[in-house]
Amino acid sequence: MKTVRLPFSAGIIPALVLLAFAVGGWWIAQEWGRSSGMFPRFLGGVFIGLATLELGIHAFKSVFRKAETLIDSEEFRKQLFGFGWLGLLLLMIYLLGFMVTVVLYVFLFLRLHGRFSYLVSTSIAIGSVAFVYLIFRRLLEYSLFPGILW
Amino acid sequence: MVLIIALALATVMSGLVVLAAARFLVMVSFLNSAIIIPAVLAISLVGAYALNAHMGDVIVAVAFGFIGYMMIKFDYPRITLVIALVLGSMMERSFLQSMTIFRGDWTGFFSDTTSLIIFCLVLLALAFPVAHKIRGVLTK
Numbered sequence: 177m178k179t180v181r182l183p184f185s186a187g188i189i190p191a192l193v194l195l196a197f198a199v200g201g202w203w204i205a206q207e208w209g210r211s212s213g214m215f216p217r218f219l220g221g222v223f224i225g226l227a228t229l230e231l232g233i234h235a236f237k238s239v240f241r242k243a244e245t246l247i248d249s250e251e252f253r254k255q256l257f258g259f260g261w262l263g264l265l266l267l268m269i270y271l272l273g274f275m276v277t278v279v280l281y282v283f284l285f286l287r288l289h290g291r292f293s294y295l296v297s298t299s300i301a302i303g304s305v306a307f308v309y310l311i312f313r314r315l316l317e318y319s320l321f322p323g324i325l326w
Numbered sequence: 327m328v329l330i331i332a333l334a335l336a337t338v339m340s341g342l343v344v345l346a347a348a349r350f351l352v353m354v355s356f357l358n359s360a361i362i363i364p365a366v367l368a369i370s371l372v373g374a375y376a377l378n379a380h381m382g383d384v385i386v387a388v389a390f391g392f393i394g395y396m397m398i399k400f401d402y403p404r405i406t407l408v409i410a411l412v413l414g415s416m417m418e419r420s421f422l423q424s425m426t427i428f429r430g431d432w433t434g435f436f437s438d439t440t441s442l443i444i445f446c447l448v449l450l451a452l453a454f455p456v457a458h459k460i461r462g463v464l465t466k
Contacts, residue, residue, distance in 0.1 A: 186400070187400060189400075190396065190400045190402070211422065211425075214421075214422070214425060215417075215418045215421050215422065218421075222452075226452075226456070229456060233459055233460065233463050236463055237463055241463070259392070262367070262388060262391070262392075265367060265368065265371065265388075266384070266385070266388055269371065269375075269381075269384060270381070274368075274371075274372050274375065277368065278368045278369070278372065281364055281367075281368055282364040282365055282368060285360075285363065285364035286360065286361065286364060289360060290358070290360035290361065292360070292361070296361075300361060300364075300365065303365075304364075304365040304368060304369065307365075307369065308368070308369060308372050312372055312373075312376055316376065318376040318379070319379065320372065320375065320376070321375055321379075321381060321384075
């Protein structure tokens with residue numbers, strides 16, 4: 177098992193993101209009017225305090241308790257692939273629209289990621305798009321995003 | 327009244343249907359997750375879009391999926407975020423109503439015994455997990 181060692185507590189990363197969100201939200205709320213910005217400014221202050229505390233705790237762990245983080249490279253690679261598949265789904269929806277994406281994405285995922293046979297992949301893809309068509313188009317009469325390419 | 331009876335009947339009927347089909351429905355849990363993932367992902371995003379017919383909702387759904395995954399990875403409770411999202415708008419409305427009643431004076435929140443008690447409870451609810459976390463770091 178190949179691992180990467182980080183010389184700090186991994187909790188620092190989400191704590192920094194939280195603090196950035198808190199400061200960003202509070203900063204944006206400063207430009208809003210007195211009544212509309214009152215609640216966001218108040219909550220932003222509380223949020224900044226708690227996020228700073230969270231960051232402080234993880235910084236303390238890293239510096240004084242010598243906390244480390246081990247990252248499994250294989251696990252990390254799998255996670256990146258997972259996010260890649262999610263990104264591909266979004267891109268396909270934007271380009272091809274929902275109906276085409278559902279059938280194509282389900283087929284591609286099952287065939288390339290799940291390594292299922294053509295028969296199983298095609299059957300489930302057709303079943304999925306039939307479900308979407310029946311429920312969302314026919315019964316609920318929603319108009320789904322057609323995609324920008326058509 | 328008719329609506330309430332219909333809702334009650336629907337609940338009973340759906341319970342009966344699920345009980346009758348439970349033997350078959352339980353098989354879903356034995357399915358390979360690779361089969362379920364793409365169909366669930368695609369259909370849930372269709373559902374996110376269908377609500378307002380807006381692509382922004384789809385992006386928000388994906389973003390919250392990412393946030394939820396990261397929260398699991400870094401051991402943050404997800405339920406509190408959901409509660410905040412559900413109750414946030416109500417909380418803001420009540421806050422603004424109170425500030426209007428107090429004519430913009432913050433001290434109005436502490437002038438009543440009930441609100442003072444609730445404020446102290448909120449402070450305790452905030453302080454308790456923080457203190458627990460700090461104690462955990464210091465004693466390790």
